Amino acid sequence: MGCVQSFRELCDRPKNTNVRLSLPLVCFVWQTAMIILFGVFIRYNEESDVHWREYMRDKNITSDIENDFYFRYPSFQDVHVMVFVGFGFLMTFLKRYSFGAVGFNFLIAAFGLQWALLMQGWFGSLDYTDGKIKIGMENLINADFCVAGCLIAYGAVLGKVSPVQLLVLTLFGITLYAVEEYIILSIIHARDAGGSMVIHTFGAYYGLAISWMLYRPNLDQSSRNQGSVYHSDVFAMIGTLFLWMFWPSFNSALTDHGDGQHRAVINTYLSLASTVLTSVAISSIFQKDGKLDMVHIQNATLAGGVAVGTAAEFMLMPYGSLIVGFLCGIISTLGYIYLTPFMEKYLKIQDTCGVHNLHAMPGVIGGIVGAITAAAATESVYGKEGLKNTFDFEGDFKDVTPNVQGATRRQRSVWPSASASVGGFSWGVS
């Protein structure tokens, strides 16, 4: 099973000196580097700094409850659970690899979120007055998002890489993520609330590229089907369910305060429900030798959350969300049945967790859905002000309450002068 058990090896068998020394070395050196870089660059922002109450008076904010913390913390904790329990346990289905999947996931996520705070800070929220990165709740959420992208990539190479290799992949992954995020959100001026493009599509193709480089014909693909894996499949369902349940928080964590977060939750909730039924349907039609593949239940049921990500904050309408979920459940399950074996046989790409079916394809669909929804956005539906707030077109906010402005201003710091994906951009220029 190749390195499928590399973590188990660390636990069970004498290791070669190389790994035995390189892992602690990398951990120590990199963590020390983080401390130095944080010391030079990272400070609290105005809402987490002790001067918050002076800031409140300056901005005529009358209550502590207006602190962004209370708008976003519950979503943040849900996203945190998705990253560490969701992704971790989703990868426990491989035989005798449960502990390794969870343990590695834990290690690279813990490093990744520190590096993400720095990389995203330099590109996004650097304060040019003093050259410091000011962090608050939104930065922690963005860091978790960035880590999620790398964990998706990990899903493609699961069982083929050592701990040290994983840490290196994470280092480069986070860096690339910060760059592509900057390009898509700040240069192309796209909006991508749930990260269909920025997180899922990127993460999947990054992982598949590495998997293609690491192709190893002897990797035992059948390992997941062996009987003794039964309890591992129940563990994997823990991951699936926490991802499924908390996905509405993922897609709404960074949307506009008020109706933006409210609508993103409704759209994601409905899209995910619809996906479950079509995934089960396709899976039971294509039962290979009478088996309903547990991998479909564990993965394809999540595709709707990925695909509704970009458009989650738009007026997609409840039925629109159901349609998105309906299609993605079908496409994703068919991907597991036809595409994954095809990719391994003819493209020499092994996709251990099938991230191409769960993240890449639904992510691309999500981008297209977002573009269409944005292009179709009319003033009759959104209202003049709604268009401004949703797609952050420039304009006067004189008749908007301070708090609304606050919300919008905060948004900007995350999605600098963003309009709506491709279609939205046409709006921006028209």
Added chain:
Amino acid sequence: MGCVQSFRELCDRPKNTNVRLSLPLVCFVWQTAMIILFGVFIRYNEESDVHWREYMRDKNITSDIENDFYFRYPSFQDVHVMVFVGFGFLMTFLKRYSFGAVGFNFLIAAFGLQWALLMQGWFGSLDYTDGKIKIGMENLINADFCVAGCLIAYGAVLGKVSPVQLLVLTLFGITLYAVEEYIILSIIHARDAGGSMVIHTFGAYYGLAISWMLYRPNLDQSSRNQGSVYHSDVFAMIGTLFLWMFWPSFNSALTDHGDGQHRAVINTYLSLASTVLTSVAISSIFQKDGKLDMVHIQNATLAGGVAVGTAAEFMLMPYGSLIVGFLCGIISTLGYIYLTPFMEKYLKIQDTCGVHNLHAMPGVIGGIVGAITAAAATESVYGKEGLKNTFDFEGDFKDVTPNVQGATRRQRSVWPSASASVGGFSWGVS
């Protein structure tokens, strides 16, 4: 073990063509129907719609934080976890049925919440100006509540029904739920914050009625006691604990803003704590051949949450909550010891998960407790305004702040002109 392994069969053995075609057919047709009905009927409500900020100005709401989303979203996510992880894993105790229980639970809940949004919308929150159902956070919570009722019913027939049969039971269950909810809350004018009557009593008796119809003498009741089920019992504890921990959110999710939600949490928290001790006590007294039945620890410890549901938002007083939990722990555990075997032997009703002990009896007790608490409600305890707000008696709110009115108005849309259960009604007419 009869159909106990019907899901396992889907996974392990060649299936008969019937199920193999009927399951995907039902999933596709029903999901398509959902899309059409949502397209015709379901829209965003004023708080999830992009016009929210205009609505804010109309209502003199000064901050996005007043959006109902921020009052209810944390509770909603907890309820969501109870429905998908709580109920799902609670039913994993059956030998070699863990995956089936979780998987089926996932499938029927995903369909049920869509159908619930429609049924409850038609009965509850239909906007007669344009014939649309306007949904927001409260509707999603209500949909999860409705699904919970059907999952309770599923607990009674666990292992005796196929996936398709389950979906049909859910379709009818949701429909009946919407009707009985309308009767109890809108016609009898009862209040039932935690759904002791509306959710638990209904769900349990609906399930038991079906179980009675599906009676199969050869069902292997001993399956749960076999040694190899040990890990399944630990999985079941995951379900138990998430239900137990998040029950305060369940009972407070739809109560009045402010003290209503605050008080409901305290009452539920205390009632559940008290139940644990009396359940363990009774269980260890009645150790059959020296065994402390794990089923008691997994189920009876939750009875207090059910029984405190109706009265959770009233001035039940902390000691009152402890008393309710104390009694239900005893009654529920005794039910598992005496009543369940009696029902199977003499009434030909098989109650796989013992929902009669966990939901039916405590639910009835909850209704009675609610009635007594409401009947005992005096102006000296509640104050004139308190009586109005808690039991929604008509009256002028001129001296109440806009937000308080907002909270109350919102409540109405959920519990139309509700007064307090049976006892509360006598108040309404006196």
Added chain:
Amino acid sequence: MGCVQSFRELCDRPKNTNVRLSLPLVCFVWQTAMIILFGVFIRYNEESDVHWREYMRDKNITSDIENDFYFRYPSFQDVHVMVFVGFGFLMTFLKRYSFGAVGFNFLIAAFGLQWALLMQGWFGSLDYTDGKIKIGMENLINADFCVAGCLIAYGAVLGKVSPVQLLVLTLFGITLYAVEEYIILSIIHARDAGGSMVIHTFGAYYGLAISWMLYRPNLDQSSRNQGSVYHSDVFAMIGTLFLWMFWPSFNSALTDHGDGQHRAVINTYLSLASTVLTSVAISSIFQKDGKLDMVHIQNATLAGGVAVGTAAEFMLMPYGSLIVGFLCGIISTLGYIYLTPFMEKYLKIQDTCGVHNLHAMPGVIGGIVGAITAAAATESVYGKEGLKNTFDFEGDFKDVTPNVQGATRRQRSVWPSASASVGGFSWGVS
């Protein structure tokens, strides 16, 4: 394995009459006592009482969202999960003891939180006007904190005590906790947001003292290393991850509204991330016979959360949090490698879960870090008002908004006239 399986015995083998009668007796008598004491002493506070809306008008509070419930409930639920799932599953690593660990944890926590509400109420929030303890969200959180202290102690004696013994240890533990909390916070005037000293150091040494008294040479320490424990190790990771993810809520649950909670979350989040890397590094350096000890991954990775507890609400700075986590990951892991065997061999103290490494040492470090941070607090960093709010020095608040005062006043009721740990005290007198 001695009493390691005492819960399993309850489940599997005929019990001696003593336990068989004493357990139900203790449960019934103690729960009855709780009901009587709650009836005499415990009432709702002004925010959970039905008169809240009159209170709002008296205090010029304009919205229900100002109810402390909405500032603290999400954190409370996370703490609740840490206590029941986190601590419970963290102790499932012992072979064939999974269910016992979770079940006992459940039982003593359910009793402990009731007794804690009374003990902490008498010492902390007793209303001298009517001799009642008025409870709200903060009291529930404090009760969970208090229970956490006793569960830490349970970790030291895991497998050596019967259910009844555990209940007795909890009764005394809660009592001692309330006393030492009163001394540290009210007499020494220390602040301890995350309870590094009050919760973790106390809990660990209380447990180790009992373990020393119960020393039994024949206890099979190797049990945890046997192969068949593999799934138990994955269960234990569920506990580890929920503790790790929700620790920011633990440290921020009772800090000041606004920037206080915001900053505590950031500091804890960063400290925990840093700990993971150094724990893995040390663990892989000291691989005994080529094994990376899963116990290190399950426990030492949490040390950073303990150590940052006291200083979490101070201006520790992001890099300061990383340094604290860096050091504690090293110290805690070395403790598991050298100190635990040493303590058992020479001091006759068996530390089943290694609470000395995870709670005692990091707790002491946390106190020192808090003292240094407080001593180093300058007006240039905190501002005049910041010093007042953070360390609760006396002074006029005339230019502070009502809500800020509300937040501070509430704080007082929990940490009566607290200044900053040892160093902070020097500030108080200077």
